[in-house]
Amino acid sequence: MAIREILLYPQHSAALRRKSEPIASFSASVKRVIRDLKDTLMSRPDGVGLAAPQVNVHQRAAIVRLRAGPSRQGSEAGPPVALINPQIVEARNEQKDSDGCLSFPGLYGRTIRPHYLRVSGLDEQGRPFDWVFESFDAVVVHHEIDHLDGVLFIDRIEGLEDLYRVHADGSGHLVRAPVKLPVPLGRE
Ligand code: NI
Numbered sequence: 123m124a125i126r127e128i129l130l131y132p133q134h135s136a137a138l139r140r141k142s143e144p145i146a147s148f149s150a151s152v153k154r155v156i157r158d159l160k161d162t163l164m165s166r167p168d169g170v171g172l173a174a175p176q177v178n179v180h181q182r183a184a185i186v187r188l189r190a191g192p193s194r195q196g197s198e199a200g201p202p203v204a205l206i207n208p209q210i211v212e213a214r215n216e217q218k219d220s221d222g223c224l225s226f227p228g229l230y231g232r233t234i235r236p237h238y239l240r241v242s243g244l245d246e247q248g249r250p251f252d253w254v255f256e257s258f259d260a261v262v263v264h265h266e267i268d269h270l271d272g273v274l275f276i277d278r279i280e281g282l283e284d285l286y287r288v289h290a291d292g293s294g295h296l297v298r299a300p301v302k303l304p305v306p307l308g309r310e
Pocket residue numbers: 171222223224225265269
């Protein structure tokens with residue numbers, strides 16, 4: 123088990139902005155990265171997705187925890203699933219939904235993303251898949267594919283009113299606070 127350091131924005135913006143390369147073969151090092159991504163994501167109760175560039179590996183791999191699925195119901199995030207070289211085949215039903223990122227601790231927002239997303243790629247055994255993600259699962263998968271292209275959720279925020287911070291107050295309750303200027307909106 124290896125938990126890797128998650129790169130934070132804006133300290134590591136160059137690495138987070140770099141476009142990742144397709145994975146050409148399932149070498150031992152690629153398998154280790156996938157395992158580490160899973161371990162790192164599962165070490166974070168607040169995380170539902172993690173992409174390789176967030177641990178400074180610029181290869182097209184991401185891990186997601188889905189809510190829907192044949193054996194799943196309700197709103198709890200499921201076991202980690204790997205998406206290798208994911209490609210969007212179809213995206214529609216765009217809606218504004220909540221968004222956040224392990225590279226932006228405490229920062230949340232509302233972004234417009236597809237709620238119907240068909241994606242092809244390879245699973246962690248290298249087998250091709252063609253899957254449909256819906257509702258918040260589509261949001262999560264779309265967010266992670268963005269990471270592989272150096273796109274961050276703040277790029278999809280329309281305005282300050284869609285961004286907020288969550289922190290614990292003196293008695294440990296989570297409270298929502300508006301974001302103060304200047305905020306790192308958009309690409310530098
Ligand atoms: Ni993220």
